[in-house]
Amino acid sequence: MKKLTGIMLFILLLVLGKAVVAGSFGPGPGKISWKVGFHKEREAVPEAWYPATVPGAVQLDYARAHGWGDYMYAENWKDYRWMEDVYWTYTISFTAPHLKAGERFFFVSRGIDYKFEILLNGEKIFSQEGMFRAVELDLTGRLKKENELNIVIFPVPKIPGRPDDRTQAAQSVKPAVSYFWDWHPRLIPGGIWDETRFETRNEAFLTDVYVAYTLSQELDHAAVTLMVEGRNLEGLKYGWSLTAPSGETVLQENGEIDELDEKQFFLDHPRLWWTHDHGKPNLYTSVFALLDAKGSVLDEVRQKTGFRRVRLVMHEGAWAKPDTFPKGRSNPPITLELNGRKIFGKGSNWVNPEIFPGTITRERYVDLLNMALEANFNIFRVWGGGIVNKEAFYELCDEKGILVWTEFPLACNNYNGTPEYLSVLKPESEAIIKRIRKHPSNAIWCGGNELFNAWSGMTDQSLALRLLNSQCLILDPNTPFIPTSPLMGMAHGNYVFRYPRTGLEVFQEMPRSTATAYTEFGMPGAASVELLKKIIPEDELFPPEPGTSWESHHAFNSWIGDTWLMKDLLATYFGKARNLEQLVEQSQWMQAEGYKCIFEEARRQKPVCSMALNWCYNEPWITAANNSLISYPSIPKPAFYAVSNSCRPFLASARIPKFSWEEGELFSCDLYILNDLYTCIPSGRVTIKLKTADQEMQLLSWEFGKAPANRNITGPTVRGVLPHWEADRFDLVLEVEGHPEYSSHYTLRYRPREIPENSNKTRQLNN
């Protein structure tokens, strides 16, 4: 019943007489509630029980019961450490329902984290390792009048002997991020984390309906097959309809379930699903009804589907390299082609929007995904350190026209392909693929994060990655699979404004780089003063120091020494900050300009480069400083708006050689039109000005012609000597005449020339 939302369930209840006995969140015959408690031995009974929110997390239930403060405040997160290593038992009591002939009573959960056993009236009826497979237990015939269902959650998985870090997760299919990351505290959730309920079903019911299709080469035709799973389906009938976005029913068929395997349906000229920036995310509605001999509906699955062809293809010129002997291979393909159109992937790395995924709501997804439209993003890389997102995420990406790159939960570890590990990874990945393949937004399957780099140590030979490739091929062959990111030609990093190794700024480093896709790059920025006050005790607020809540919230020693606040680096540009407001302003300014530089440089490198995804979009708690564009829960930093500007499909852009300028210096920058449009491409005139708060200097006026579709234009280099201004910054402004929506600006550091006190003396000495 995976595809049934709450509202649809109500409708079905009326139609089918289904009864749902739910936890504290849902409707049901009599209010019943989950409770939870912990115990140190597997067989023991909790000494105390606390009310449990389902879905949620055992930690939150305990904290709530004990009146703990917000885990985001100061170093409160440290109090949760012991909870990893104990058993937690959920319990719920319920009266056996009255079942009509042929009805069955089920316990259903979409996700329980991580290893668990389920007991009914003290008897173990189920066990599982893995949080991504749904649990569907037929309780019929096992029930007494009064019943108790217990779910025993085991201590979180850890490889013995490893330090308290992500490496403990290297033999489990549990997201590694919660074991500690440079923007995530050590806080490892457990418990029921997705929709969970009791449910009355007919003898025959559906468990999965997959509308599979193949598009013709010319995309003018879809051959559709229905892959239906359920119980006791033999000999039954079905009714199926497919309704177009217009509301018109385009396919309708009744038949025998047993003949469905051989059945193909043909749809002419499907309205294709597009990303929001290239078209409409057209969705069709499939309604599949299971019918008895008389045609009565026994069960029904209603879902959206979309028709799209997504491929990873070679960039222009890729086959021409290598061009010398001895000769290697050409770069692997990473250019997204959607419905035959090469598109530039602009987006970000998505991380868990909550530390406890059980608390992620549809509303949170709505907020964050609406902001993605505002940011001009057309793709998210859902990073493998976190969870595989809930259904609502994919439903919303389908609706909004945003592509998803879905990673399996492997990140920065060597997931050794032991039989034990693979025996969990295989069914977990199968459940993930079978759920997500239904969504047209899902454009790339990926084995996980940075697995082919030294800190992970996996290779193309790793059985876990070969298994995932095989699973995706078998279950979803028409969606590309890549084993990890980065691959050959692609690049991750850097994550700083000035590279420690070379001493050069991102402004100089990025133009020297070449990559087919920049799929992770960061630029740190502080949270707002308002947010900082929510997480840092007042006496620690200023100046920020290591060893305080600032460090717990990733301002210091997170990645390399000075990250992510980079106080020392800021001081080299601005001197020591006088107050918190000033420090935050400097940090956010550099984050914004740094990100603009990378996004626009990546776009300038089109068509070799085809993707720019910054690290990261959001964050699961309030960090003091971090590479994210959005502070928890959904508060944009200034960099968010900067990036949004850099990701407009069409804009005037400048390659700027450095951030900090002085009076009398020869300022220069290279002009470009960045164009990802395929239609309605404008021509026009762009005027380049330098502006301070009260002064303005015009450098050039450049008339640009109409670009070919999806092609940039290389413009002239602008040059001009910087005059004396009483200012600490200036704006480089690219004004497109009559089209402010294509105009751009960059805010750069400026210093008027200082007359040294002993300048005369110096000059004399030099003579």
Next chain:
Amino acid sequence: MKKLTGIMLFILLLVLGKAVVAGSFGPGPGKISWKVGFHKEREAVPEAWYPATVPGAVQLDYARAHGWGDYMYAENWKDYRWMEDVYWTYTISFTAPHLKAGERFFFVSRGIDYKFEILLNGEKIFSQEGMFRAVELDLTGRLKKENELNIVIFPVPKIPGRPDDRTQAAQSVKPAVSYFWDWHPRLIPGGIWDETRFETRNEAFLTDVYVAYTLSQELDHAAVTLMVEGRNLEGLKYGWSLTAPSGETVLQENGEIDELDEKQFFLDHPRLWWTHDHGKPNLYTSVFALLDAKGSVLDEVRQKTGFRRVRLVMHEGAWAKPDTFPKGRSNPPITLELNGRKIFGKGSNWVNPEIFPGTITRERYVDLLNMALEANFNIFRVWGGGIVNKEAFYELCDEKGILVWTEFPLACNNYNGTPEYLSVLKPESEAIIKRIRKHPSNAIWCGGNELFNAWSGMTDQSLALRLLNSQCLILDPNTPFIPTSPLMGMAHGNYVFRYPRTGLEVFQEMPRSTATAYTEFGMPGAASVELLKKIIPEDELFPPEPGTSWESHHAFNSWIGDTWLMKDLLATYFGKARNLEQLVEQSQWMQAEGYKCIFEEARRQKPVCSMALNWCYNEPWITAANNSLISYPSIPKPAFYAVSNSCRPFLASARIPKFSWEEGELFSCDLYILNDLYTCIPSGRVTIKLKTADQEMQLLSWEFGKAPANRNITGPTVRGVLPHWEADRFDLVLEVEGHPEYSSHYTLRYRPREIPENSNKTRQLNN
């Protein structure tokens, strides 16, 4: 009955009362024979029938019947062109055998090339596309007293509209080489190409026994499972024994077939299988008997097996790269690790030893593989342009301790993953994997040749390669899989002595190259005068010219203009050759020195580089000139012995800056000890001399210490001014004192200084 050889079948006949009715090659009740004829329409009957050799090829039967000359001579191969496009029907008549109760009568073939139908008494009973799947047809109950079995071979597969080249093969699992290659004429075989016979079987019989195992991390323990397939096995018993190389039976078990799935056998301290250069290729003998309730043997499979762990691992230092941001991935692993020991792969690219694979005999394999031991080779890359070799090849590699890199039949094409193509590739690859996985020698599965290069156009996303990866993972997870060669870090080419692009020699180019594995590199050399006279008509013999039989035999315009004879290049070193003998001698000399340079340079680049495989080892017909070390059928060129020297596990070696020297020049070369040994590594003294036929000049005596296991030693640079010699060449000799088996020599071009006739005048002008 795949594992039964002829002799074993005889024994079984005695034991089991099996009867075999075979073709012209085998025993049977009365001599019966195959005949073959062609027809232009599928349903037609041949106008004439010719005696057929089975296994063989329809082309050869026709040619024999018509008294044609050798297809290797001159341009005879052109006469076969029409045979591609007609149907060929094999026919055989036989009397129904007398079957005892429960006996069944089968038609069995290990391989029929390529698309075919089988008819019994005019009725179609089977059809297949694919030459690598065995055919096993139960004829019982379908037979009359007198019977006729027909096999209709379809025209060779071609993609319509493609030119007459390999691209026609891009939608079939037929080796592309026979469609034309730069060392192979257009000659596309068809017909029955592997063992084929009639056979009486019991009701219950075995079709496959696979002794699968997993070695413990420390290699001191094997967990063995038996994967048994057959018909009507339910309820039967088995007896199984495993006998060590010593003859001792180390495992013996009787039990129920039905319980075999759950059964594990444990073998302590297995004697591991090693390549000949690192240990002994220890083979165990498995005898699996199918028993009835009384313990009588119903069927038996006897086969060799070996215990080895083979991995592809990262080279030393690989994880340290890349070391800058934005950062890509590290090189994929290609270093062979056998039983925990990293070994340098020295070998060659194996191609079909016959144009018509039906004529390849075990004896041919024996000859060629014995020569591989002489060449100090420990690995063959069996190139994907050719066939997957017959069983005898793998049996011999098992016995001799030679690793095999097995490619699936994909080469230099874009094998588009259409449903039709995949529906053939899947069962064909399954048959290939299930046969070859039993052989310890098989060390690498590979999707095919150069598929990720421009001329092929496949990528990591290609469904065919993802399918092969998946198939290998599922059926043989403990043997590495690579999608193609070259991969990132690896290299193919060059194939010439002097690079046209740079004008530099292989002596200068190779030291500038870096690669993790040189898995194809060539150096052309002419065939011997004796062989040339066999294939080139006398009036064309000298001087060789394009447009003659020389070109048909690849001397001209084969790859780039001057290949493979490279007459023009030779002339730049030696002037115009005066006769055939001189031309051949020059060509073979340069081939030998060129190959020595590459093999030894690749070894010097250890541990980054871990493999050196030249293109190619053998050839399927007599070429006039070609990169092969061995002329057809198994006649070594001088380069064979040169390469054999360069591949000794331990030798003194020199990096030489160029091939051609003059009197008065400062000769120099860099000395090395190349060492692939793990034990008994010598120390010693090497004396470096320059020698002509009658003179000698000592340059240096270098004492080298004991190298660490599997490590080279970098020695000094030798320098000396070349004196006046009356000679056209000199030998650089590295004599290891008391150990001629470690000594090396290189033969280089030499020219005494010429006094120009007008030298005085020139000098005056310069003044």
